Every structure is written in structure tokens, then in C-alpha cells.
Amino acid sequence: MHQTANSDAGYAGGEADPHGHDSHGHDPHLAHHFETSQQQFAAGKLGMWLFLVTEVLFFGGLFVAYAVYRSNHPEVFVDAHKYLDKVLGGFNTIVLLLSSLTMAWGVRCAQLGQRRGLVWCLTLTLACASLFLGVKAVEYTHKWDLGLYWGQAFVPQAADMPHGDHEHGPWLWYLCLPAVLATAGYGLKAAVHQARGHTQAAAVAFCLTLTALAFFAGVGAGKAIPALTGQFLAVEQDTAAHAAAHRPLDLSSRPPAEQLVIRDPEAASGISLLAIFFSIYYLMTGVHVVHILAGMGVIAWLLGRAMRGEFSGQYFSPVDFTGLYWHLVDLIWIYLFPLLYLIH
Amino acid sequence: MTTTPHSHSPAADDRAAHSLAHVMPVPVLIGVFLALVLLTVVTVVATFFPTGSFEIWISLGIATVKASLVAVYFMHLRYDTPLNALIFVFGLIFVALFLGLTMMDTHQYQPDLMINQPNGVD
Numbered sequence: 001m002h003q004t005a006n007s008d009a010g011y012a013g014g015e016a017d018p019h020g021h022d023s024h025g026h027d028p029h030l031a032h033h034f035e036t037s038q039q040q041f042a043a044g045k046l047g048m049w050l051f052l053v054t055e056v057l058f059f060g061g062l063f064v065a066y067a068v069y070r071s072n073h074p075e076v077f078v079d080a081h082k083y084l085d086k087v088l089g090g091f092n093t094i095v096l097l098l099s100s101l102t103m104a105w106g107v108r109c110a111q112l113g114q115r116r117g118l119v120w121c122l123t124l125t126l127a128c129a130s131l132f133l134g135v136k137a138v139e140y141t142h143k144w145d146l147g148l149y150w151g152q153a154f155v156p157q158a159a160d161m162p163h164g165d166h167e168h169g170p171w172l173w174y175l176c177l178p179a180v181l182a183t184a185g186y187g188l189k190a191a192v193h194q195a196r197g198h199t200q201a202a203a204v205a206f207c208l209t210l211t212a213l214a215f216f217a218g219v220g221a222g223k224a225i226p227a228l229t230g231q232f233l234a235v236e237q238d239t240a241a242h243a244a245a246h247r248p249l250d251l252s253s254r255p256p257a258e259q260l261v262i263r264d265p266e267a268a269s270g271i272s273l274l275a276i277f278f279s280i281y282y283l284m285t286g287v288h289v290v291h292i293l294a295g296m297g298v299i300a301w302l303l304g305r306a307m308r309g310e311f312s313g314q315y316f317s318p319v320d321f322t323g324l325y326w327h328l329v330d331l332i333w334i335y336l337f338p339l340l341y342l343i344h
Numbered sequence: 345m346t347t348t349p350h351s352h353s354p355a356a357d358d359r360a361a362h363s364l365a366h367v368m369p370v371p372v373l374i375g376v377f378l379a380l381v382l383l384t385v386v387t388v389v390a391t392f393f394p395t396g397s398f399e400i401w402i403s404l405g406i407a408t409v410k411a412s413l414v415a416v417y418f419m420h421l422r423y424d425t426p427l428n429a430l431i432f433v434f435g436l437i438f439v440a441l442f443l444g445l446t447m448m449d450t451h452q453y454q455p456d457l458m459i460n461q462p463n464g465v466d
Contacts, residue, residue, distance in 0.1 A: 041364045042425065049428045053435035060439035067443055068450045090388040094381055101377040104368060104418040111363045313363035320365065327418045334410045337384075338403035342391045 029315040041317050048321040052328050055291075059332050062284050066339060069280060073273055080277045081343035083148060085139070087229045088222060089341035092135045093333065095218075099128030100330040103299075107323045110306070110316035118306045118319070122299055123207040125326070127214035129296050130179070134218015136289060141171035143278075150282045154275035176219065182212035200307050207303055211296075284336055291329045298322050366423035376417045383410050 027037060034040035070077050106121030145168055147155045190205035302319055305311065311319055387406040395402055416422045421429045 038364055045424070045428060046431075049431050053431055056432075056435045056439060057442075060442055063439070064443050064446050068446060071447060072450060072454050086388055086391060090384055093384050097377060097380045097384065100380075100414060100418055101373060104373050105370070108368050108370070108373070111365065111367045316364070324419055327414050330418075331411050331414050334407050334414065335404075338387060338400075338407050342387060342399075342403050344391055344394075344399050 027314060037314055041320075044317050044321060045324075048324050052324060055325075055328060059284075059287070062280075062287065063335070063339075066280055066284065069276060076273045076277050077343045080274060080281075081341070083143065083146075084281075084341045085226050085229075086341045088135060088139065088225050089337055091221065091225055092132050093337045095128050095132050095135070096330050096333050099125045099132070100327055102128065103323045103326045107316065107320050110311040110319040111313050113312045115306065115309045115311075118311065119203070119207065119303065122303045122306055123210060126207070126211040126296055126299055126303070129292050129299075130211045130214035131218035131221070133289065133292065134179075134215040134220075135222040136218075136285070137172060137175040137215075138219055138222025141169070141175060144171045145169045148278055150279040151275060154272075154278060156274075172219070176215070179212050179215035182215075183209055186212060204304050204307050208300060211300075281340055284340070288329065288332060288336060291332075295322070295326050295329055299326070366420060368417065368420065372417060376413050380410050380413055 030037050030040060034043065102121045102124040106118050106125065109115075109117035109121055143149075149155070186205045186209040190202045190209055193199075193202035193205055299322060302322055305318070383406050387403050390402055390406075391399070415432070421432070
């Protein structure tokens, strides 16, 4: 098997080198119940596609819930779009597309046995995913500060609050905590491994530190982009529109006379309709985030194996199949983005 | 193993022939990515112009073009065995059935449900 010149035999306390099969004419990755590597790869890929179809059907149920609710209450969706920043959502879409590019490029590197290229591609994929989560954390916590929760917990804040004046709760700090711990933990791990001379393990920990740091870049982008678009699109998002976005009790599609005293039953039902929109929003994006987290776990595992030079043109199926999953998660976001953010 | 991959060998294409699957060229990967970014920008910018009730069909159409690009190139479906594409398309057909039948059902009964609620809303 292929072993690049600069890989370290000293990794993980001097494990036995598994790459000694070249002259035996036996591929260590070929399971005995398959005839050829080609057959094994095709069978694995078929299984992966079947799994992806179950994922499509699973998300399909959520899209059906969305479609039924939107077709019965279109006015709620027109209202709801004010709470979602489409420029920020578009930015996050591009971040996710970039992670798809690096993943597809990583598959190419794995096929060509380019160890360094694969490690870089996987690290960039993880960093993009982390950045996406950082932006999402800002989006979620901004809504929670405004009382825009899901279901029964939906208690929008009182009206007429100018932008920037609403309370900044501790939610963003809580969501940053895992990233803080990951940065500190992996940074420490990288330093310890480096000190002990385990350069490969140190490099993996360093890549994961970069991933954790990308979360804070996402938080920064999530804070900066709405502020910038507020400046450049001053006409579009001027006080009126922006204040409307921060006045959750205002259902602008209704005549002013009916606007909102909270005890008015119609207004109360308007609020509960919005609550259902946010339940759908949190469920769809939340399940998507869970898929991102699961994918990040698998890619981190691939990163360790890639660092040890385990993949080649004859054995790269873990990278390829993880890539398929990652692209599907991206594909679902490609539909979530216009359906949730781009409503008019 | 006869082909020992070596990072900087000029015979990259030669090795690609020995890989188990099609190797995607870098220009194609970057081209597809740029097309996806362009379509994302277009779909966001389009919402700044009033397009009326077509709006959802425009944005869903663009999303479908983007999804196809991802599936055909990033997911290698174009170079893959047709069976995998067939399985995927069957999955999408069943989602369409699920969606279509549910929408027919809700449009049939929702007006009655709305009228029977106090205050005319549910």
C-alpha cells in the first residue's frame, strides 16, 4: 500500500505499520465475500444511496408539513419572512456550497492518493461547517432574545422596540461554550502531542482547533453582515421595515384597526399561527443542523485516517460515501434556504 | 498493487484510470461551485424585485437547478452506474406522491375546518 515519505511511524505510541502488503498481491481492504474491489465499492455505494433515499423521505415529511401549512396560511409566511435575514441566509448557503466543493475535491485527492491535499480539503470542509453553525447560532439566539421560540413557548416581546434596544440574553454565550471548550481542548491536545513528538496526532488536533475557531468567525459574520447590509441597503431596510421586523406582535397583513391587543382572540390566533411557522422553522433547520453535526463527526474521523495515509485510488470508499452524505445535507439546505428565507 | 499513487507524479490521469471510480477534474469542480454561487446570488437578488405569485416557482426552479448540479457533478451521478441515479429519482418520485396527495387532501377539507372554528380561524 501507499505510504508517503513524510508520514510518521511514531504516531500513537509506535503502532505497528499496517502497510506492508504490497508484495503479497492481496488487498487488505478487500473483504473476503467480494470478488473484486470494484464489486465491493459498487455494493457500498449502492447501500449509501439507499440510505440517502431514506434521508430524502425523512426530510420529505417535513417539507410536506411546510407545504400544507403554507398553502393554508400564506399570510403567516409573508409575515414571517421579516424575521429571517436573507443576506445572512445567502451567505450561509455559499459557505455550505464551499464545504461541498472542498468535500468533492477531497474525494478527488483521496482517489489520487494525495494525502496532504485530502487533509486540507477535509479540514476546510469542517471549518466551513463550523462557520455555518456559528452564523446559525447568531440567527437562533437573536430570535430567542426576541421571544420567538417554538410551539407554546412562543412569547414575542412587546411591540415598539427600536432595533438594538431589545435585551441580549445569555443564549449566544451558551452556544459558544462547546466551541470554546473544543478550541481549548484540541489546542491543548495539539500542544501535548507536539511536545511528545507525535506529529501526526498533533496535526489532527491542530486541524480540529482550526475547525472550532471557525465557529467564532461564523459568529462574527453573523453579527457583522446584518449591520453591513443595514448600511448598504439603507433604503430597503430602513427604520420602518426594520422596526417591523422587531415588532413581533404586528401582523401587517391585517387592517390597522385589528392590530393587536393581545386579548383580541383573532390577534391571539395570529400569534399562534406565527408560532407554528417558527415550530416548522426550528424543526427543519434544527434537524438539518443535527445532520451537519453528525457529518462533522464522521469527517473528523476521516481526517485522522487521512493523516495516517490510509486512502488511495484502490481504497477511498469511506471518503466517497461520506462525501455523498455531505452533499445531500447541502442539497437539503439548497431547498430550505428559498423556502424559509426568500418569502415575499 | 501495480499502481502506487505518488503525490507529484505527472501521470495523474494514468492513475485515474486505475481508480475505482471516475476522478472529477478540478476545473469542473470549481466551475460547478462558481455556478452554484452565481445562482445563489441571483435567487437572493431576485427577491428584491416584485415578481408576484411567480416568486416561489422562480426560487424553487433555481433551487432545483442548483440541486441537480450538486447531484450530477459533486455526487458523481453522471459518471456513476445508472442504478444509483434510478434509486435516487424513485425516492424523489415518492416524495412527490406524498406531497401531492397530502396537498389534494388538505385542499379538500381545510375550508370546512376553517369555517367550523370559532372566529373563522383555527
